[in-house]
Amino acid sequence: MRVAVVKVYLALLLTLVGGPLLLGQKAMAQAPATAASATPADRLAALEKQAADNATAIATAQTSGDNAWMLVSAALVLMMSGPGLALFYGGLVRKKNVLGTMMQTFAMMAVITVLWAFVTYSLAFGDGNAFIGGFHNMFLHGVGLLPDPKYAATIPLQTFMVYQLMFAIITPALITGAFAERMKFSSMLVFMILWALFIYSPMAHMVWGKGGFLNAALGGRIPCLDFAGGTVVHVTSGVSALVTAIYLGKRLGYPKEPMPPHSVVLSFIGACLLWVGWFGFNAGSALSAGTLATSAFIATHFGAAAAAVGWSAAEWLRQGKASALGAISGAVAGLVAITPAAGFVTPMSALWIGLFAGVFCYFMVVKVKAWFSYDDSLDAFGVHGAGGTLGAILTGFFANSTINPIFGAGKPTGLFEGNWHQVLNQAAGVAIAWTISIVGTLIILFLVDKVMGLRVSVDDERDGLDLSQHGEEGYDWAH
Amino acid sequence: MQKIEAVIQPSKLDSVKDALVEIGVDGMTILEARGHGRQKGHTEVYRGREYSVDLLPKVKLEVVVTDEMLDRAVNAIIGAARTGTIGDGKIFISKIDEAIRIRNDERGEIAL
Numbered sequence: 001m002r003v004a005v006v007k008v009y010l011a012l013l014l015t016l017v018g019g020p021l022l023l024g025q026k027a028m029a030q031a032p033a034t035a036a037s038a039t040p041a042d043r044l045a046a047l048e049k050q051a052a053d054n055a056t057a058i059a060t061a062q063t064s065g066d067n068a069w070m071l072v073s074a075a076l077v078l079m080m081s082g083p084g085l086a087l088f089y090g091g092l093v094r095k096k097n098v099l100g101t102m103m104q105t106f107a108m109m110a111v112i113t114v115l116w117a118f119v120t121y122s123l124a125f126g127d128g129n130a131f132i133g134g135f136h137n138m139f140l141h142g143v144g145l146l147p148d149p150k151y152a153a154t155i156p157l158q159t160f161m162v163y164q165l166m167f168a169i170i171t172p173a174l175i176t177g178a179f180a181e182r183m184k185f186s187s188m189l190v191f192m193i194l195w196a197l198f199i200y201s202p203m204a205h206m207v208w209g210k211g212g213f214l215n216a217a218l219g220g221r222i223p224c225l226d227f228a229g230g231t232v233v234h235v236t237s238g239v240s241a242l243v244t245a246i247y248l249g250k251r252l253g254y255p256k257e258p259m260p261p262h263s264v265v266l267s268f269i270g271a272c273l274l275w276v277g278w279f280g281f282n283a284g285s286a287l288s289a290g291t292l293a294t295s296a297f298i299a300t301h302f303g304a305a306a307a308a309v310g311w312s313a314a315e316w317l318r319q320g321k322a323s324a325l326g327a328i329s330g331a332v333a334g335l336v337a338i339t340p341a342a343g344f345v346t347p348m349s350a351l352w353i354g355l356f357a358g359v360f361c362y363f364m365v366v367k368v369k370a371w372f373s374y375d376d377s378l379d380a381f382g383v384h385g386a387g388g389t390l391g392a393i394l395t396g397f398f399a400n401s402t403i404n405p406i407f408g409a410g411k412p413t414g415l416f417e418g419n420w421h422q423v424l425n426q427a428a429g430v431a432i433a434w435t436i437s438i439v440g441t442l443i444i445l446f447l448v449d450k451v452m453g454l455r456v457s458v459d460d461e462r463d464g465l466d467l468s469q470h471g472e473e474g475y476d477w478a479h
Numbered sequence: 480m481q482k483i484e485a486v487i488q489p490s491k492l493d494s495v496k497d498a499l500v501e502i503g504v505d506g507m508t509i510l511e512a513r514g515h516g517r518q519k520g521h522t523e524v525y526r527g528r529e530y531s532v533d534l535l536p537k538v539k540l541e542v543v544v545t546d547e548m549l550d551r552a553v554n555a556i557i558g559a560a561r562t563g564t565i566g567d568g569k570i571f572i573s574k575i576d577e578a579i580r581i582r583n584d585e586r587g588e589i590a591l
Contacts, residue, residue, distance in 0.1 A: 258530045260523060319524055329526065366527030379526065 076280025077166035087270030100465025177378030178241030224429030230340025238385020271328035303354035307334020310358025333361035337391030396426035
C-alpha cells in the first residue's frame with residue numbers, strides 16, 4: 001500500500017516537474033512572454049535548482065519506499081523467532097519442556113539484541129579484514145540514520161543494522177532444536193553468547209561484510225552467492241546443532257522411551273508463521289523494495305510449496321500416509337534451501353530446488369538420523385544443516401543473470417548459464433561454514449562444559465525443563 | 480447400594496448420561512480416562528519414528544444406585560453405549576457399604 005502511494009507520488013512529481021524539464025528547450029522557447037525580465041543565466045540557475053530539488057525529492061521518495069519495506073521485513077524476521085520458531089519447536093517437545101524450549105528462543109531475542117548493540121554488529125559489519133569486522137562500531141558508534149551506500153544506498157544504516165540483527169537472533173535459536181529437553185538454561189546462554197561472537201560474527205562478515213572473504217557483491221576473494229543466509233544462517237546453525245547434539249548425548253531414555261511431539265497443532269501454527277516471516281527474510285534481503293525483492297519473494301514461496309509436496313510425497317510412498325508434521329517440515333526445509341538462492345533464481349528453478357530439498361531433508365531426518373543414531377531432537381541438522389548445504393550448492397547451478405546480474409550484466413552466473421566455476425565457489429563457502437561451525441562449536445562446548453556443565457541433572461531432566469529451569473509449567477491442569 | 484463403574488467411548492457419554500437421567504438416576508461422576516481392553520491401540524508416526532499408542536482416550540462413569548435400580552441402570556448404560564464394535568468398554572459393579580451427604584450428614588440411600 002505504502003509503496004503504491006509512493007509510486008503515485010513519484011509519477012505525479014515527474015509529470016508536474018520533470019516533464020517540463022525534459023521539454024526544457026521547447027518550454028524556454030515559448031517562455032519569453034512570461035519571463036521577459038529574467039536573463040538566460042537566471043533561468044538556468046532556476047532550472048538547475050529545480051533539477052536538484054527534484055533529485056532530492058526522488059531520493060526521499062525512494063528512501064521512504066525502501067525503508068517502509070525494510071522495517072516491515074525486519075519485523076517479519078523477528079516474528080519468525082517469536083512466535084514462529086518458538087511454537088514450531090515448542091510443539092515438538094514433550095509438554096514438560098514446552099516453556100523451556102520456547103524460552104530458549106525468546107532468550108535469543110533479548111540477549112543477542114543487547115550483544116549486537118555492544119559488539120557483534122561491529123564484528124559482523126564493521127570495517128575489518130577479510131574474516132571479521134573490527135571494533136569501530138561498538139555500542140553502535142557511527143551507526144546513524146544516513147545510509148551506508150556499500151550495504152544499502154537507500155535505507156538508513158540503522159534500518160540495515162536492525163534488519164541484520166533479526167538474522168543474528170534466529171540463527172542461534174535454530175540450534176536449540178538439537179539440544180532440546182536437556183541443556184541447562186544458564187549454560188545455554190553462555191554457549192550462545194560465545195557462539196554469536198566467534199561463529200556467527202565472522203561468518204556473517206565473510207559473506208556479507210565489507211571486504212569479506214566470500215562476499216560476491218563487495219569484492220570477496222571467493223564470490224559465494226548467498227542471498228539471504230543459506231551458509232551464514234542455516235549451514236552454521238545446522239552443523240553446530242549436529243555437533244551439539246552429539247556432544248551432549250542423547251536424551252534420557254532415547255530412543256527407547258516414546259517422545260512424540262506434545263502438540264503438532266502448535267508446531268503447525270509456528271511453521272505457518274515461519275513461512276510468512278520468511279518473505280521478510282528473503283525478499284527483505286534485496287535491501288530495497290524493487291524488482292529483486294519481488295523475485296526473491298516468488299522464489300521463496302514456490303520453494304516452500306514444492307518442498308512441502310516433495311516431503312509429503314516421499315512420506316506417502318514410504319509410510320502410506322501424508323502427515324501434517326511431514327508437510328510443515330517439508331515447507332520449512334524448502335524455505336531453508338531456497339534462502340541462498342532466492343534473488344538469484346527463476347520461479348521454475350525455485351520449484352526444482354524446493355522439490356529436491358523436500359525429498360532430501362525427508363531422507364536425512366527419517367533415514368540418516370536413524371543410521372547414525374544421534375539425538376538431533378527436533379532435526380535442526382536434518383532440516384537446516386542439510387537443507388542449507390543443498391540450497392547453497394544448488395544456487396551455484398541455478399543462479400541466473402537475468403534475475404540478478406551480480407557479476408555484471410550478461411555475464412553468466414550459475415552452472416546452467418555456463419559458469420561451472422560458481423559451483424566450486426559455493427562448495428568453498430559451504431566448506432568454510434562447515435569447518436568454522438564444527439571446530440568453533442566444539443571448542444565452545446568444551447569450555448562451557450568444563451566451567452559450568454552443559455546438561456541438566458538426571459532428576460531435572462525427568463522433571464522437565466519448565467519446572468527445573470524456570471520454576472513454572474506450560475500447562476496447569478489443576479486449576 | 481451398588482456402585483456401577485462403566486468405561487465407555489467418549490463419544491457415547493451424552494447418550495449414556497441422558498439414558499440414566501431418564502430412568503431417574505440423579506447423580507453421577509465422570510472421569511476422563513485412558514485405557515485399553517482387548518482392543519489394544521494404534522501406531523502413530525512422527526518424522527519416521529513409530530510410536531504405538533495402546534492407551535486410548537475413554538470416559539469412566541461412576542454411579543451409585545439403590546439395589547432395585549441396578550438392573551435398569553445397567554441396561555440403560557448398555558443400551559446407550561453399545562455400537563457392537565470392539566472398544567465399546569466395560570461395566571464393573573460392586574457393593575457400597577455407606578453413603579453420606581456432606582451437607583447435612585444424611586446417611587444411606589437417602590444420601591444418593
